Amino acid sequence: MIQLPCPWCGPRNVAEFRYAGEATARPDPRTAEPQQWRQYLYHRRNACGWVQENWYHSAGCRKYIRLERETLTNQTRPAGAAR
Amino acid sequence: MSAGNGAIGNGSSNGHPGNGHRPGNGSGPAGRSTRTTGYSAFSLLRHGLTKSAWPRAWREHDLQRSYDVVIVGGGIHGLATAYYLARNHGIHNVAVLDRAYLGGGGSGRNTAILRSNYLTPEGVRFYDRSLELYRHLAADLNFNVMFSRRGHLTLAHNDASLRTMRWRAEVNKLQGVDSEVIDPGQIAELVPYLDTSDTVRYPILGALYHPPGGIVRHDAVVWGYARAADRLGVHLHQQTEVTGIDVVDGQVRGVRTNRGDIATPIVVNCTAGWSTLVSDLAGVSMPVQTFPLQAAVTEPVRPFLDAVVVSGTLHVYVSQTDRGELVFGASVDPFTSYSMRGSLDFVEGLAAHVLELMPALSKMRLLRQWSGLCDMTPDYSPIMGTTPVEGFYVDVGWGTYGFKAGPVSGEAMAEAIATRATPEIIAAFGLDRFGRGDLVGEKGAAAVGH
Numbered sequence: 001m002i003q004l005p006c007p008w009c010g011p012r013n014v015a016e017f018r019y020a021g022e023a024t025a026r027p028d029p030r031t032a033e034p035q036q037w038r039q040y041l042y043h044r045r046n047a048c049g050w051v052q053e054n055w056y057h058s059a060g061c062r063k064y065i066r067l068e069r070e071t072l073t074n075q076t077r078p079a080g081a082a083r
Numbered sequence: 084m085s086a087g088n089g090a091i092g093n094g095s096s097n098g099h100p101g102n103g104h105r106p107g108n109g110s111g112p113a114g115r116s117t118r119t120t121g122y123s124a125f126s127l128l129r130h131g132l133t134k135s136a137w138p139r140a141w142r143e144h145d146l147q148r149s150y151d152v153v154i155v156g157g158g159i160h161g162l163a164t165a166y167y168l169a170r171n172h173g174i175h176n177v178a179v180l181d182r183a184y185l186g187g188g189g190s191g192r193n194t195a196i197l198r199s200n201y202l203t204p205e206g207v208r209f210y211d212r213s214l215e216l217y218r219h220l221a222a223d224l225n226f227n228v229m230f231s232r233r234g235h236l237t238l239a240h241n242d243a244s245l246r247t248m249r250w251r252a253e254v255n256k257l258q259g260v261d262s263e264v265i266d267p268g269q270i271a272e273l274v275p276y277l278d279t280s281d282t283v284r285y286p287i288l289g290a291l292y293h294p295p296g297g298i299v300r301h302d303a304v305v306w307g308y309a310r311a312a313d314r315l316g317v318h319l320h321q322q323t324e325v326t327g328i329d330v331v332d333g334q335v336r337g338v339r340t341n342r343g344d345i346a347t348p349i350v351v352n353c354t355a356g357w358s359t360l361v362s363d364l365a366g367v368s369m370p371v372q373t374f375p376l377q378a379a380v381t382e383p384v385r386p387f388l389d390a391v392v393v394s395g396t397l398h399v400y401v402s403q404t405d406r407g408e409l410v411f412g413a414s415v416d417p418f419t420s421y422s423m424r425g426s427l428d429f430v431e432g433l434a435a436h437v438l439e440l441m442p443a444l445s446k447m448r449l450l451r452q453w454s455g456l457c458d459m460t461p462d463y464s465p466i467m468g469t470t471p472v473e474g475f476y477v478d479v480g481w482g483t484y485g486f487k488a489g490p491v492s493g494e495a496m497a498e499a500i501a502t503r504a505t506p507e508i509i510a511a512f513g514l515d516r517f518g519r520g521d522l523v524g525e526k527g528a529a530a531v532g533h
Contacts, residue, residue: 044359
């Protein structure tokens with residue numbers, strides 16, 4: 001069991017959150033080709049190490065937050081609010 | 084992707100079409116002349132009487148400077164690919180590299196359930212071929228893999244899943260796979276101790292019954308393939324970690340390992356869990372996310388559970404091994420990770436779900452729990468075949484369904500490598516489908532609770 005650093009609620013149990021995936025850059029909707037959208041939809045870096053992620057604090061402040069997690073050890077550290 | 088050069092062989096040596104693209108002539112240095120001790124009732128008796136030591140099942144070798152094919156990952160997929168390359172296509176100069184020991188990843192961490200009652204015709208055909216290979220595997224490999232066909236039940240707890248099961252049953256029947264929807268009365272006959280009453284939180288409305296499904300001893304499958312591949316001249320290198328893949332002008336030239344460099348025109352990524360990291364070494368991006376999946380096993384009890392019971396709604400599957408242990412599996416953890424530590428959270432949820440199905444198990448004690456890594460793809464189907472880098476093949480993205488597909492994957496990958504053409508049976512699983520947006524709709528049947 002791990003705790004996630006919510007910028008609004010402090011460190012909270014991971015069970016309160018919903019995983020919203022790796023933080024990736026969204027293509028520009030005005031110029032993006034279908035190929036780029038598919039790349040954005042399907043491909044992930046899936047790195048083994050520190051990764052920037054989005055989480056939704058569904059049983060807490062109900063805000064999307066961004067944090068950093070080490071994907072091998074599941075250590076976490078704050079990275080500021082996502083949006 | 085060039086689709087197919089006809090149906091795959093029926094397990095016999097289907098030879099080589101001789102299009103001149105075969106990688107090397109493949110003569111294993113140790114050759115095939117080492118068939119000294121086969122396993123049989125007679126050899127068991129002889130060893131029992133003389134108390135002589137059994138020979139090692141496979142040999143150790145020094146790393147050669149070059150191989151025709153280098154396979155990364157010494158699990159069932161890598162070993163089966165090596166075995167069928169040597170047996171069906173005469174390519175013996177093959178190395179299988181594993182950074183730890185053979186069968187230590189997903190091949191030793193799965194719950195060993197075999198079935199072919201999938202949802203898409205592509206999926207059903209593919210997994211049914213695997214089941215067919217599993218049926219004859221013990222004889223093929225001269226190794227008892229303890230395949231036990233005992234029937235597989237997927238329970239439906241609501242109308243939506245019952246509808247999906249009727250759909251699956253029809254797709255299965257059209258492909259010639261034995262599969263039907265049965266009612267709670269029939270389920271109670273097949274599975275004693277299952278609570279089929281309608282007064283529980285998730286009453287059982289019916290089940291998809293798949294008689295050919297069953298379980299197998301997963302370690303034996305790995306060891307059987309390793310031993311058979313070794314006898315055909317394949318080199319198995321344990322504790323050999325790939326640290327780099329040399330790509331020049333979009334073509335594979337070799338791999339670098341912690342034991343030295345190897346020159347090779349063909350590298351096959353047969354890893355699970357680390358498939359993204361190995362593909363990254365060749366500069367190939369993968370639509371894969373790695374999730375842990377946890378499982379647990381109880382103390383052995385007398386045999387009472389014949390069928391494999393799966394509940395998608397309760398995220399749990401149960402089977403009893405030949406030793407009498409109950410094996411429980413679940414769906415993947417709720418977030419990605421490369422960590423293989425188990426969590427108490429999981430055991431609590433699992434116990435609650437198992438008792439919902441079989442209240443009589445409340446006094447059972449868990450022996451151990453463990454975790455394995457699952458490479459999930461967006462469409463719950465594998466990624467097999469060529470990549471934009473010439474000579475770099477992948478057999479990855481096996482999510483929660485890799486073990487049951489081991490034999491057919493090995494057979495198909497060996498054919499893809501030897502003939503340089505994608506076999507029809509894996510044509511739907513190419514990496515390029517994600518760029519085209521042409522995904523496989525297997526989400527409804529790939530595993531529990533997705």
